[in-house]
Amino acid sequence: MLIWKTHINYVANRCIRLKNLFAIMAKTNPGPTAKTLVMLYKSLVRSITDYGSIAYGSASKSNLRKIDVIGRTILRTILGSRQSTPVEILYAETDTEPLQSRTSWLTRKYLARLSYKPRNWMHGPAKQILSATYEWKPRSTPGIISEARHLKNIGITIFPPQPEVPFEYKHPPPSRPPPGRTAWFPLSKKMASTCRAKTIATFAALNQQIPESTIRVYTDGSKSMDTDPMTKACAAYIPSLNLENAWTLTAGTSVFSAELIAIAQALKHINNLDDHPPPPKHRIDQEADPGCRYGCKEIEDSQHALLVCPKHETHRSNLRLFLSGNHFTFDQDTILGLNLALDPRTQFKIRNLLAKFLVQSGVISLI
Numbered sequence: 001m002l003i004w005k006t007h008i009n010y011v012a013n014r015c016i017r018l019k020n021l022f023a024i025m026a027k028t029n030p031g032p033t034a035k036t037l038v039m040l041y042k043s044l045v046r047s048i049t050d051y052g053s054i055a056y057g058s059a060s061k062s063n064l065r066k067i068d069v070i071g072r073t074i075l076r077t078i079l080g081s082r083q084s085t086p087v088e089i090l091y092a093e094t095d096t097e098p099l100q101s102r103t104s105w106l107t108r109k110y111l112a113r114l115s116y117k118p119r120n121w122m123h124g125p126a127k128q129i130l131s132a133t134y135e136w137k138p139r140s141t142p143g144i145i146s147e148a149r150h151l152k153n154i155g156i157t158i159f160p161p162q163p164e165v166p167f168e169y170k171h172p173p174p175s176r177p178p179p180g181r182t183a184w185f186p187l188s189k190k191m192a193s194t195c196r197a198k199t200i201a202t203f204a205a206l207n208q209q210i211p212e213s214t215i216r217v218y219t220d221g222s223k224s225m226d227t228d229p230m231t232k233a234c235a236a237y238i239p240s241l242n243l244e245n246a247w248t249l250t251a252g253t254s255v256f257s258a259e260l261i262a263i264a265q266a267l268k269h270i271n272n273l274d275d276h277p278p279p280p281k282h283r284i285d286q287e288a289d290p291g292c293r294y295g296c297k298e299i300e301d302s303q304h305a306l307l308v309c310p311k312h313e314t315h316r317s318n319l320r321l322f323l324s325g326n327h328f329t330f331d332q333d334t335i336l337g338l339n340l341a342l343d344p345r346t347q348f349k350i351r352n353l354l355a356k357f358l359v360q361s362g363v364i365s366l367i
Contacts, residue, residue, distance in 0.1 A: 015048060023077050026078055041094070049067055054143060067099050079094070126144060187202060221234040238266065294309060306335065307330065312361040326346070
């Protein structure tokens with residue numbers, strides 16, 4: 001049989017140490033108001049008594065009374081009331097309640113919420129306890145059983161049958177990459193550096209599997225070993241176009257940004273080719289209407305959604321004001337971090353403003 005005497009004494013001793021604190025603050029002149037002291041009581045004292053009360057709240061009334069007596073003493077100190085003041089007035093003036101009443105409310109609220117959360121790890125054990133036919137002794141009955149009976153008596157259904165398949169679809173977070181096929185090089189960087197002949201043979205075999213009509217593009221971004229190691233550089237190589245370009249980036253640029261800039265520069269060259277027009281940007285579905293879904297006459301591509309569409313102008317205002325105030329051009333390269341003339345600190349600020357714009361305007365759902 002659990003009587004919780006040791007734990008209740010521990011809670012009572014912690015509350016006694018706080019009683020002296022409230023006695024000092026209540027007598028300080030000028031000091032905090034009674035309203036402020038009640039807020040402190042709820043955050044400091046009641047938080048201690050609430051913790052675990054669902055478990056130990058079924059203890060005997062004599063044990064629970066120790067905590068109630070200390071709590072009422074602190075409330076009398078806050079209000080400056082006499083010992084003869086009825087406890088009902090103390091609770092009414094401070095918007096508080098006895099420990100047993102609050103424990104009952106917390107337990108009922110917990111059961112009502114838990115019964116509709118089958119993925120919660122306490123859902124199964126609680127349901128098993130409530131559905132068991134075991135006859136508990138009066139002093140050993142868990143608190144959730146008596147409170148579950150009360151909820152049942154007032155017509156609240158708890159732990160209803162749950163469908164096997166979730167009834168709502170869980171959308172993946174925006175941080176999860178979209179599904180796509182990516183062919184990784186089968187050798188690690190260390191293995192490729194160790195055996196050059198095997199690396200060349202593997203690369204040649206993979207290269208032969210690519211259709212002849214494909215434009216092969218090779219990009220890279222890394223630290224510049226010729227100058228300062230902190231300087232980053234990127235390069236793009238397109239054999240079919242006989243194009244070889246390299247760029248030294250602004251100091252402080254990360255290697256990841258260098259990789260992204262190299263890919264962006266290569267795509268610019270490909271998109272400018274007359275014989276190889278860029279793929280449609282507006283939809284993956286080729287049969288979908290390319291026009292703006294909000295009634296604009298322009299095609300709904302990334303530039304239109306980010307820079308032009310009047311539907312999102314209100315959410316775009318902070319980003320536009322920041323760029324105009326710093327004399328930056330409001331274009332796609334600047335807000336996407338591809339403007340090499342901007343220092344990293346400015347790029348981080350633009351990144352944060354762009355993220356807020358994407359979330360607030362709902363454009364992130366179109367990406």
